[in-house]
Amino acid sequence: MRCGSIEGTGVVEAIRPLTEDTWAMEVRAPWIAEGALPGRFLLLRPLPGRDPLLGRPLAIAGTAGETVHLLVQAVGRGTSILASLPRGASVQLRGPLGRGFPGEPRGRLLLLGGGVGGAPLRVASQLLSWGGMAHRFRLGLPDHRWIPFGRHLQGEFPWLELWSEDGSIGSEGTPLEELPTDVEEVWACGPPGMLRALCRSVPSGVRCFVSMEARMACGYGGCLGCAVPTTGGMRRACTDGPVFAGEEILWDELG
Numbered sequence: 001m002r003c004g005s006i007e008g009t010g011v012v013e014a015i016r017p018l019t020e021d022t023w024a025m026e027v028r029a030p031w032i033a034e035g036a037l038p039g040r041f042l043l044l045r046p047l048p049g050r051d052p053l054l055g056r057p058l059a060i061a062g063t064a065g066e067t068v069h070l071l072v073q074a075v076g077r078g079t080s081i082l083a084s085l086p087r088g089a090s091v092q093l094r095g096p097l098g099r100g101f102p103g104e105p106r107g108r109l110l111l112l113g114g115g116v117g118g119a120p121l122r123v124a125s126q127l128l129s130w131g132g133m134a135h136r137f138r139l140g141l142p143d144h145r146w147i148p149f150g151r152h153l154q155g156e157f158p159w160l161e162l163w164s165e166d167g168s169i170g171s172e173g174t175p176l177e178e179l180p181t182d183v184e185e186v187w188a189c190g191p192p193g194m195l196r197a198l199c200r201s202v203p204s205g206v207r208c209f210v211s212m213e214a215r216m217a218c219g220y221g222g223c224l225g226c227a228v229p230t231t232g233g234m235r236r237a238c239t240d241g242p243v244f245a246g247e248e249i250l251w252d253e254l255g
Ligand SMILES: Cc1cc2nc3c(=O)[nH]c(=O)nc-3n(C[C@H](O)[C@H](O)[C@H](O)COP(=O)(O)OP(=O)(O)OC[C@H]3O[C@@H](n4cnc5c(N)ncnc54)[C@H](O)[C@@H]3O)c2cc1C
Pocket: 041, 056, 057, 058, 059, 060, 070, 071, 072, 073, 074, 075, 076, 077, 078, 079, 080, 116, 119, 120, 212, 213, 214, 215, 216, 237, 242
């Protein structure tokens, strides 16, 4: 799923902390909404200035009118700077970029996320429910520190099934436990270990699509910085992905 992308300036309309290192951000960027399909992403960097020089990839978590919703986890310098932006700050946005999840599932669908990997699944669940398409939505969280993040998403999606490794919210364990037996397709996003375990545990015949994380620079397919090992050779997460069929990924060769 791919549409033309564009670069422009967006304005932070709202930003609020969910946990000590995750934020829900809303950015006014009128050109984004049309191509904001599940799994597509933006490259985002603050303006003015050159720090950081390169935009950081963030999944489109939703849209409302001319505003795009994002979920940001501060893990390093780039995401920490983005998370500290005040309301009214300008950002450079490139996107929507990449190929997302399939337009429509071929059978009973499970959305399965881990942590901020829930971001592209948020917009997927939004669009599927608007289209009256039944699906399940599961999200795994590491521990009690993520409770406000889980509650935030559960407030928006009452059908969200939460799992936490310490049992502090939802069911205890990972979202891979007790995978529903009637599922025919899975769309997943989260840490590579979770995606690898998922692809190895789903019964054959279940189609699995995974959104892959990679360091990115250009987002347009020019720098080869985002290469992912696949059965078809090294493929670019920014233009060939970030969503790939799980069976394509050479999990043992991932860095
Ligand atoms: C297509 C795509 C969509 C993404 N969507 C989102 C999203 O919606 N929300 C979001 O918060 N992030 C998302 N990410 C991940 C995000 O882009 C990275 O976390 C970010 O680029 C890290 O930049 P940094 O400068 O903050 O950290 P860096 O300085 O680059 O890294 C700092 C440290 O964090 C580690 N690190 C880097 N990335 C991650 C990570 N993802 N998880 C844990 N540790 C990491 C590094 O190994 C390093 O040790 C997405 C990535 C891709 C490729």
